[in-house]
Amino acid sequence: MHHQLFKDRVCQLVASIPSGKVMTYGQIAALCGSPRSARIVGGIAHFGDDALPWHRVVNKRGGLASGYPGGRRAHALHVRAEGIKVDNKGIIDLAMYIWWPEDGQPEQRTTHDKE
């Protein structure tokens, strides 16, 4: 495949995140074929389609986006509106809200846990 569709894949993936769930930039990038392109996802977010639920995209620490329109506070309000708990530092519990598409849900990792 070609990275030309990278942006398009990211957009579709973000659009498929259900309400009340979140994905990380690195996770999205990996699913789009480039695990090291997390920043690219961020770039797409800024200049991409505002209609997409970018507020459901957080960084690997579960932290809110730095350049979100309105600031991290606005981001926090938006995710909270979907039932996601955010602590005082603006950190989301990824273990509880992380979501994977049906296609590549590595929930088996929790049982085996290798790495």
Place this chain on the structure above:
DNA sequence: GTCATGACGGATC
């Protein structure tokens, strides 16, 4: 074609 950038990630100090 080259250069700079970015809503990140991971390693290092």
Place this chain on the structure above:
DNA sequence: GGATCCGCCATGA
């Protein structure tokens, strides 16, 4: 445990 630096790689000028 927090702050900082560097690398990453697609994108736009």
